[in-house]
Amino acid sequence: MDTHSPDLLSKTGLDGMRTGAEYLRKLSEPDRNVYQNGELVRDVANHPSYRGAARSIARLYDIAADPALRDVMTFTSPDTGKPVLRCYQIPKTKQDLADRRAMVTRWTESTFGLMGRTPDHVASFLTGYASKASVFDQLAGKEWGDNMRRWYARARDEHLYVSYAIVPPQINRSKRAHEQSDPYLHAGVVRETDAGLIIRGAQQLATGAVFSDYVYVSCIHPLQAGEEAYAFGVMIPVNAPGFKIYARRSYADTASSMDDYPLSSRFDEMDALVVMNDVLVPWEDVFFYRNIALCAAQWWQTPAHALGNHQAQTRWATKLRFLMGLTKRTAEITGNIGVPPVISQIGEMAAYATIVENMVQMQEYNATLDDEGTLWPSRAALYAVMAIQTDLNPKLLNMARELAGGSMIMVPSSMRDFDNPEIAADLERYICSPGYTAQQRAAALKLAWDLIGSEFAGRHEQYEKFYGGASHLVRMNMFRNYDFGRATALVDQALSLKD
Numbered sequence: 001m002d003t004h005s006p007d008l009l010s011k012t013g014l015d016g017m018r019t020g021a022e023y024l025r026k027l028s029e030p031d032r033n034v035y036q037n038g039e040l041v042r043d044v045a046n047h048p049s050y051r052g053a054a055r056s057i058a059r060l061y062d063i064a065a066d067p068a069l070r071d072v073m074t075f076t077s078p079d080t081g082k083p084v085l086r087c088y089q090i091p092k093t094k095q096d097l098a099d100r101r102a103m104v105t106r107w108t109e110s111t112f113g114l115m116g117r118t119p120d121h122v123a124s125f126l127t128g129y130a131s132k133a134s135v136f137d138q139l140a141g142k143e144w145g146d147n148m149r150r151w152y153a154r155a156r157d158e159h160l161y162v163s164y165a166i167v168p169p170q171i172n173r174s175k176r177a178h179e180q181s182d183p184y185l186h187a188g189v190v191r192e193t194d195a196g197l198i199i200r201g202a203q204q205l206a207t208g209a210v211f212s213d214y215v216y217v218s219c220i221h222p223l224q225a226g227e228e229a230y231a232f233g234v235m236i237p238v239n240a241p242g243f244k245i246y247a248r249r250s251y252a253d254t255a256s257s258m259d260d261y262p263l264s265s266r267f268d269e270m271d272a273l274v275v276m277n278d279v280l281v282p283w284e285d286v287f288f289y290r291n292i293a294l295c296a297a298q299w300w301q302t303p304a305h306a307l308g309n310h311q312a313q314t315r316w317a318t319k320l321r322f323l324m325g326l327t328k329r330t331a332e333i334t335g336n337i338g339v340p341p342v343i344s345q346i347g348e349m350a351a352y353a354t355i356v357e358n359m360v361q362m363q364e365y366n367a368t369l370d371d372e373g374t375l376w377p378s379r380a381a382l383y384a385v386m387a388i389q390t391d392l393n394p395k396l397l398n399m400a401r402e403l404a405g406g407s408m409i410m411v412p413s414s415m416r417d418f419d420n421p422e423i424a425a426d427l428e429r430y431i432c433s434p435g436y437t438a439q440q441r442a443a444a445l446k447l448a449w450d451l452i453g454s455e456f457a458g459r460h461e462q463y464e465k466f467y468g469g470a471s472h473l474v475r476m477n478m479f480r481n482y483d484f485g486r487a488t489a490l491v492d493q494a495l496s497l498k499d
Helices: 018-029 052-063 065-071 096-112 119-131 132-137 144-158 292-300 306-333 340-365 379-404 413-420 422-428 438-452 455-466 471-481 484-495
Strands: 035-036 039-041 074-076 084-086 162-165 188-192 196-203 214-217 230-236 242-246 272-283 286-289
Touching: 018 052, 052 065, 052 096, 052 119, 065 074, 074 188, 084 119, 084 144, 096 144, 096 340, 119 132, 119 144, 119 162, 119 214, 132 144, 132 286, 132 292, 144 286, 196 230, 196 286, 214 272, 230 272, 230 292, 242 379, 272 340, 286 292, 292 306, 306 340, 306 379, 306 438, 340 379, 379 438, 379 455, 379 471, 413 422, 413 438, 422 438, 438 455
Parallel strands: 035 242, 162 214
Antiparallel strands: 035 039, 074 084, 188 196, 196 272, 214 230, 230 286, 242 272
């Protein structure tokens, strides 16, 4: 099954599953406020900045709806009895976690690990909330917990694409939210009405919001007493009145062609600032508000953060596998694959990639069952690999650059050069490689450049460094989840040795 062809898969899928065509049809409706290059974009599905990425996401839905992949991509909804995306499955056993990983892997392989905020990401957070709904009941009240449960069930059964915006805008980081020049620069509750909450302000990094059905708006930064107005969790449709999405520049805009920039043109999932100009959020879409304790607990006292990052680490493992394949292919093209130092360096890269992949599986092997029967991925294994990711990812990219040398730079100006017989003759003579034509060599090296050296690649390097938060925060998570009790017991044992 070629998931990278321009055509989507068959329009007939599993009973009730959303297809790629249905997703694109919804995305093309002119009812959302997306801004790009100084203009209002109404038809996101067909806009040049988004068209390639939109079709990559549509293919994910077609993969999930493929009857041949039912056991991998879906499980049965307990409410409707119909197949739904497996990323919404609450894990009860280690096999459930492994099945979730298999589903995520199938999707990430279709995007080469380059789209991190696909529909399975926030779905994993919602699943974590629903698996520990008692936290919402205890800290907010059952009526708010019921709102969250209904939303989880709806997102699951309607196969929704939910993204999130959970980080305040970086305006003046030396001041708290309520100390800013305007108390509603950070997203906050302005007032209550009979119909719901009125939200004003902005939040980031809403990766994927351009392509989503809904955005979950909350705050992952620690809040203090006096900041209750910013302590909420709400679901907002992307077409809500007053809800605006300001996307960063699309790297597809500068991709001269899909042949020259095969990744930039297809997999730029877009990051965005979302602005809420007195957006009305109906009460049924409110998970909680003015609740600092629950605003923090939703991430750490439920499996949400662990499940969401189990998905993210599965995606990164796929991306590293892609990098390894491309690094080996580049070495073959340049004729260095048999040189001992090259073999040694590629072997070192492969060791790191293998560690990441095995640490993802270790999250399942060492998973823990809570008192409500939900299995949590091992947080020690999770945060261990997240803690080294900020240093390991750039290290691997630099090793790949070193092995490639100048080969990625000395490529034809465009793959269209091969359409000119005079140019093609020179290229075939002077840039071919053993076992590879000049055109095959150029295509592979342009692919490598788009992964390692382009502006799209630069965004990915920054993304992998900070997607889990500042490095010191991620390492503090590791500190909190390491078994120091067992470690210090060994110290005490050593100190108590007798002659």
